[in-house]
Amino acid sequence: MQLIPFLDIDVHTIDANPSKNEPAHHHVDFRWAFQLGTKHTVTLQEDEVDGYEWRPFTSAASPTVRAKLAQLT
Numbered sequence: 001m002q003l004i005p006f007l008d009i010d011v012h013t014i015d016a017n018p019s020k021n022e023p024a025h026h027h028v029d030f031r032w033a034f035q036l037g038t039k040h041t042v043t044l045q046e047d048e049v050d051g052y053e054w055r056p057f058t059s060a061a062s063p064t065v066r067a068k069l070a071q072l073t
Contacts, residue, residue: 006033006072008065031065 010029016022042052057069 006069008032008062008068010062010064031062033069 008029008031010031012027012029014022014025014027016024044052057072058066060066060069
């Protein structure tokens with residue numbers, strides 16, 4: 001089975017939020033995807049994940065993520 005990984009790391013600044021008693025800080029998002037060369041059954045460990053869904057690459061909300069995913073096709 002051929003596995004092609006994709007990883008995107010987004011770091012952005014979050015302003016201070018006095019109502020939550022939070023100072024300004026950096027937020028880091030890790031986004032990943034795998035393109036499988038064959039059909040594969042997904043088995044979730046329910047206590048480890050919130051869920052999953054299959055989406056076409058073109059539906060990625062972030063333009064930078066869409067551009068990176070387009071390189072996989």
